[in-house]
Amino acid sequence: MPRGSKAKYTAEQKRKAQHIEERYAHKGVPKDEAEARAWATVNKQSGGGEKAGGSGREKTADAKTRDRRESARRAAASREGLPRDSRASRNTQTVESLRKEARAKDIPGRSTMRKQELIEALRKAG
Known part of the structure; x- marks a missing residue:
């Protein structure tokens, strides 16, 4: 049986694991093995449970503006053929x-x- 709580997984991930587990059981794989394979497949496809999203630090407006200007400058230089x-x-x-x-x-x-x-x-x- 897979270890760890499945509380952090989305409903879609849980449904997908259930479906995969049923398909393995239909093929004759033992229940524990089918469940382990199903969760391994879900983890492989989606990287595990829900992620907390982002670093928690937002860029300031000045930093965003500076990054945009720098990117535009590089793009213009590239269009002009400058190395x-x-x-x-x-x-x-x-x-x-x-x-x-x-x-x-x-x-x-x-x-x-x-x-x-x-x-x-x-x-x-x-």
Whole structure:
């Protein structure tokens, strides 16, 4: 039998578990096993009982406005084809793409460099 209280589950989750349990019982699975499988399936599909929703902290109006402006600024820069900050984008690139960029700039020793070394070499090469 499944452990724990089912009080935090919604009516829909309880109905779904009951239906799944009945289908397993119809297939000949023992009642305890059918119930355990049913609740495991409900938990897998919905993540468990009702969640308390959110962190409890709301953003201030100023923070929301600032975030919207920043998002709009990034979107406008993207539309204009401007790259993001090169340091940030290089940290997210793969070593292979960094090596390809180093090859294009003809940086010596690139094939034996580690990621951070490639980033530094590319930064120096400008």
